[in-house]
Amino acid sequence: MLLMYEEGKVRIVSYKGSFLNPVARASREISIALAKSIYKGGKVLDATAATGIRGMEYAAELGAEVTMLEINSTAYKDLRRNLLYNAKAHRLGKGRAKAINTSFQEFANTTSERFEIIDIDPFGSAAPYIFDSMKIASDSSYLFVTATDAAVLCGAHRKACMKLYDAVPMHNEFCHEAGIRILLGYIARTAAQFNYGIVPVLSLYYAHYMRVFVRLEHGAKAALDSLASLGYAYYCEKCGNRNHEKSEFAREERCDLCGAKMTIAGRMWLGSITDKKAVSSALEHMEGASKEARGLMNRIAEELDVPFYYSVPELTKKLGMGSISISALIEALRKIGRVSKTHFDYSSIRTDVPYKDIILQAKRLGRERKIGGRRKQ
Numbered sequence: 001m002l003l004m005y006e007e008g009k010v011r012i013v014s015y016k017g018s019f020l021n022p023v024a025r026a027s028r029e030i031s032i033a034l035a036k037s038i039y040k041g042g043k044v045l046d047a048t049a050a051t052g053i054r055g056m057e058y059a060a061e062l063g064a065e066v067t068m069l070e071i072n073s074t075a076y077k078d079l080r081r082n083l084l085y086n087a088k089a090h091r092l093g094k095g096r097a098k099a100i101n102t103s104f105q106e107f108a109n110t111t112s113e114r115f116e117i118i119d120i121d122p123f124g125s126a127a128p129y130i131f132d133s134m135k136i137a138s139d140s141s142y143l144f145v146t147a148t149d150a151a152v153l154c155g156a157h158r159k160a161c162m163k164l165y166d167a168v169p170m171h172n173e174f175c176h177e178a179g180i181r182i183l184l185g186y187i188a189r190t191a192a193q194f195n196y197g198i199v200p201v202l203s204l205y206y207a208h209y210m211r212v213f214v215r216l217e218h219g220a221k222a223a224l225d226s227l228a229s230l231g232y233a234y235y236c237e238k239c240g241n242r243n244h245e246k247s248e249f250a251r252e253e254r255c256d257l258c259g260a261k262m263t264i265a266g267r268m269w270l271g272s273i274t275d276k277k278a279v280s281s282a283l284e285h286m287e288g289a290s291k292e293a294r295g296l297m298n299r300i301a302e303e304l305d306v307p308f309y310y311s312v313p314e315l316t317k318k319l320g321m322g323s324i325s326i327s328a329l330i331e332a333l334r335k336i337g338r339v340s341k342t343h344f345d346y347s348s349i350r351t352d353v354p355y356k357d358i359i360l361q362a363k364r365l366g367r368e369r370k371i372g373g374r375r376k377q
Contacts, residue, residue, distance in 0.1 A: 008032070008288070009060040009093070010053055013085050018050045018075035019123070023207050026293035028054055030282070031144055032061050033289060033297075034202060034213060035117055037281040038142060039064065042116025045136065047104045047129060052079045052097070054119060056086055059095030066097040067115075069107055076101040108132035114141070121146040127164045130187055134194040139218035142201070145187065148209040153179030155265075170265040172235055173311035174242075176205045176344050177273075181233075181307070184212055184269035188226040197222025202282070203273040204300060205344050212273075232266035233308065240318045241355045244307050246270050257356060272305050296343060304340040309350040310358065319359065321366040332361040 005012040007025055031054070035044075039062050046055030049068035059066040068083070070076045079099045086092055100107065104120075105128075115136055120129045126147045133143055147153060152160045155171030155178075162168060165186045170178040180203050188198050195218060202213040231246035236255035241262075243253075253262040279301045286294050312326050326341075330349060333339040339351040351358065 005053075007053060008057050009091050010056045010086055011089070011091065012051050012053050012082050014078040014081040015051045016078065018070075018072070018078040020051045020053065026290055026296060027146075027204075027206055027211060028057060029286065029289040029293040030202075030204070030297060031119065031211075031213075032057055033285040033293075034278065034282040035062060035142075035144075036285040037278065038201075038215075040116060042141075043067065043113060044117045045069070045115040045119065047118060047120045047133070048122045049079055049099065050075055052082045052099065054121065056083065056092060056097055058117070058119075059092045059097040060086075061095075063094040064096075064117075066095065067113070068097060068099045069102055069104055070099065071101070071103045073101060104129055105132050108135045111136060114138045116140075117142045117144065119144040123148060125149045125152065125164050126183065127186060130190045131193075134191060134196065134216075137194075137196070137216055139216065141216045143187065143214050143216065144211070145183070145214070146209055146211045147179075147183050150176070150179060150208055150210060153182055153210065155179075167267055168265050170233065170235060170263070172237070173314040173348070174308045174344070176210070177308055177342075178233060178265055178268060180205065180210050180212060180273060181268035181270065182266075183210060184214070184273065185230050185267050187212070187214060188230060188269060189267075191216060192223040192227055195220060195223050197224075197226035199275070200269070200271070200273045201275045201278045202300070204296065206296060229269055229271035230267045231270045232264055233268060233270075234262040234264055236260050236262050238318075240310075240315060242308055244270050270307060274300060274303070274305055276301060276305070299341070299343040302340055303342055304338055304350040304352070306338075306350060306352050309342045309344055309348045310355075311345060311348045312362075313347055315358070315362055316366070319362060319366075321363070322369065324362060324365045324369060328365050329358075329362060332365065333358065336361075 044064045044066045046068040049070045055068035154175035155169035167182045196216045199215040232250045233244045234253045235242045238260040239258045337353040342350045
């Protein structure tokens with residue numbers, strides 16, 4: 001049998017009728033590393049299996065009992081061939097895996113099983129899967145959720161976001177972070193209906209899609225605490241100022257710098273989106289991962305966890321000035337407060353320094369650059 005694709009311990013020998021994205025390898029490697037750092041021995045569900053590469057890697061790396069679901073009958077044939085090949089070649093190690101030709105919704109409504117890890121990686125919106133995932137979860141279960149409808153969550157399709165995620169999106173330079181926070185907010189609201197709160201463990205934007213990893217905590221208090229972390233973001237399109245507020249209701253807001261009316265987005269998650277201890281623990285299980293995956297996780301480990309990041313090119317554009325060094329701006333802001341780069345956008349920074357002070361430092365660097373340029377002449 002001809003080898004077509006290999007990743008980790010798994011070989012995919014058939015994907016003629018199903019989708020396999022080699023670009024998503026880093027995402028799968030991060031998922032496996034995080035799973036290895038938190039796995040306690042329960043069952044794992046790959047809700048959208050396709051070729052089965054993700055589910056079989058969970059079986060091989062965790063030694064877990066994995067259930068893989070695939071609704072498309074043609075893709076299911078590929079899944080069965082790949083599973084049979086890897087099982088016969090003893091590539092799953094101590095792990096076990098089974099494949100079922102069914103929809104996630106039908107499975108969740110008919111099974112009595114509960115899963116420690118539920119991985120949802122659909123084509124498009126993850127929203128239709130969240131409600132049913134709560135039916136097969138339990139206290140301390142983990143949801144690994146991908147949303148490939150970035151255009152929706154980032155505000156290019158505003159009404160679709162309102163329909164699918166019950167939230168108003170942002171369409172600006174930090175829309176990807178706002179999109180992740182909208183996704184987390186939707187998960188939190190849905191989980192609360194089942195008496196679960198959520199604890200985001202890792203959130204990332206990679207290769208034009210969003211992926212979040214959350215732990216469920218059962219109980220009314222946990223659910224209410226999560227809902228208390230929801231609120232609204234406010235953005236001034238005129239000068240770039242932004243703020244946020246945990247609240248049940250939005251309010252009309254005017255920019256405290258230029259007086260313009262601010263746009264409103266939400267409700268969204270305004271708490272922490274990444275647990276740095278979990279990231280550090282996952283990094284310890286990435287010895288065989290690609291340079292890209294390890295680089296992304298190292299960047300996240302160093303990233304400040306405060307809303308929202310600032311695009312330096314967009315900042316200088318709004319100030320009507322030439323470009324400035326991102327490194328120089330970071331160095332200047334470190335004298336005032338906390339600052340870091342962000343994995344969302346390599347030309348952006350994340351800081352707790354007030355926006356008016358960011359502007360002052362950017363203008364100062366711009367003046368120094370002009371003076372230095374004249375001296376060179």
